[in-house]
Amino acid sequence: MEKVKVGLVGAGGIGQVHLEILSTFDDVKIAGVMDIDESRARHVAEKYQARVYTNLKDMKNDGIDAVYITTPNKTHFKYAMEALELGFNVFCEKPMTTSLEEAIELEKKVKEKNAVFQLGHNRRFAYVYSFMKQKIESGELKPYSFQIKMNRGELLNPPWTSDRNYTGGFLYESTVHLFDMACWLFGDVEEMFVLGKKSIYPDYDDWAIVMKMKNGILGTFTSCAHASWMIPFERVEVYGEHMMMSNDEMEKVHFCKGLGKEVESHDYTKVDFKEKWGYVRENRAFIDCVKEHKTPPVTVSDGVRVIRIIDACYKAVESGNPHVRLEG
Ligand SMILES: NC(=O)c1ccc[n+]([C@@H]2O[C@H](COP(=O)([O-])OP(=O)(O)OC[C@H]3O[C@@H](n4cnc5c(N)ncnc54)[C@H](O)[C@@H]3O)[C@@H](O)[C@H]2O)c1
Structure with missing residues (x-):
């Protein structure tokens, strides 16, 4: 070809x-x-x-x-x-x-x-997240726990963003990227405790989720749809043995290499967004x-894995049973 x-x-x-x-x-x-x-x-x-x-x-x-x-x-x-x-x-x-x-x-x-x-x-190809993945895969940082947040400023513009019949639900919007990131960096989800509520909009716009991955890593995941656009609205924090990594959106990534050791930081603010966003x-x-x-x-199977998580989150809030075990 x-x-x-x-x-x-x-x-x-x-x-x-x-x-x-x-x-x-x-x-x-x-x-x-x-x-x-x-x-x-x-x-x-x-x-x-x-x-x-x-x-x-x-x-x-x-x-x-x-x-x-x-x-x-x-x-x-x-x-x-x-x-x-x-x-x-x-x-x-x-x-x-x-x-x-x-x-x-x-x-x-x-x-x-x-x-x-x-x-x-695309987040998987963004410089900040490629950096994190490489540090985990090389064994330089063995993750024990994490914190993820993915916020939106509003669901006003365009107006359909608050209409679940159009989007499928707020979690299917940008939040879906960070569920994929959680699995890509830390493996499959085994268990979740899911709370969600409708604070401002007709759709569930506040989520607080505790995750246990199959390999024992623990994490918290929050997503809010009415946070204003103040930064940081997207952030992953990874905790190792006296080590930590975090990002400021797709702009910067930081890696603390241990107690009393240096923090390695990379700044992509001047890189074109099409490159730095992956x-x-x-x-x-x-x-x-x-x-x-x-x-x-x-792959399509990565897609199924993430949709399974979101589907379980909506079922948890709608059934009133926040404790979810993921099969498959
Ligand atoms: N990966 C990312 O970073 C990223 C970023 C933005 C959007 N997205 C996703 O991409 C999709 C498009 O988002 P967007 O921001 O470009 O939206 P958009 O509204 O700017 O573009 C959508 C286009 O699809 C057209 N359209 C609508 N219904 C159609 C139909 N039935 N058949 C053919 N064309 C149709 C519209 O006229 C419009 O030109 C969404 O699913 C969104 O979640 C992903």
Whole structure:
């Protein structure tokens, strides 16, 4: 395969970020753009000399190899299933789906079609989190416990952000990234104690969760939707034997190497956001995996694992039984 021919479904904010990055890769041709808003599709397609499409079938007939699904949350499942059925490789934005049943069905379809399917958990490719992962994997810091927070300033803009029928629920928005981060850094969740309430909005907008991982690591996880945009709104703290790591969003990472020892810090404030948030590296990884038909770094099964956690959180608050044991 010389150039990977890519089609985009959903030419909004993040879809355009992906196209901007893909347009810098020599081995990619941006071939098609589709959006429910045809004038937007046309505008974006023109920028990259791509064709406008109104359905996936025509994209397939024109030889497009891979599609990016960057539409609103609730539509990911429908488009991903259709794209897989047609034989596309798929990059799907988070959340993979907005229900566990859909996530399991999608996982089956990816396996049946032997497709390359990568999920948009860009945080894994962000410099601050790659640093943490490397320190844990190399054994420089053995984690015993952690604290994670993922806040939003408001659910006012755009107004649908507080509508669970549209988003699937607040936890399926940005919080989903940090559930993936918890599993990626610390392993599978075994047990949780989940509290959630509706403080300001009609959706559950305050969450306090205690986690026990299968390997015994303990953690707390909070997510609030009405925190103002004061920083830090996204932070992971990892505690080892008299050691600690933490990040300030995607801007800085700190590693205290022991009692009385130095703190190593890295500052990415001047790096372009597409790099420091991991978008460039996640796109490079996806294209390489498509070319070599390799398993991508964020798989459909990673998606199922995270959706299972979120599904369990909503079931816990809705049933009034906060204690959850995760199977599967
Ligand atoms: N990984 C990340 O960091 C990240 C960042 C932002 C958004 N996202 C996710 O990406 C998705 C898109 O978010 P966004 O911020 O770009 O939203 P957006 O509203 O800017 O863009 C969505 C686009 O999809 C189009 N659209 C809506 N319904 C459609 C349909 N049924 N068929 C085809 N097109 C349709 C809209 O017209 C719009 O152009 C969301 O699921 C969001 O959670 C991920």
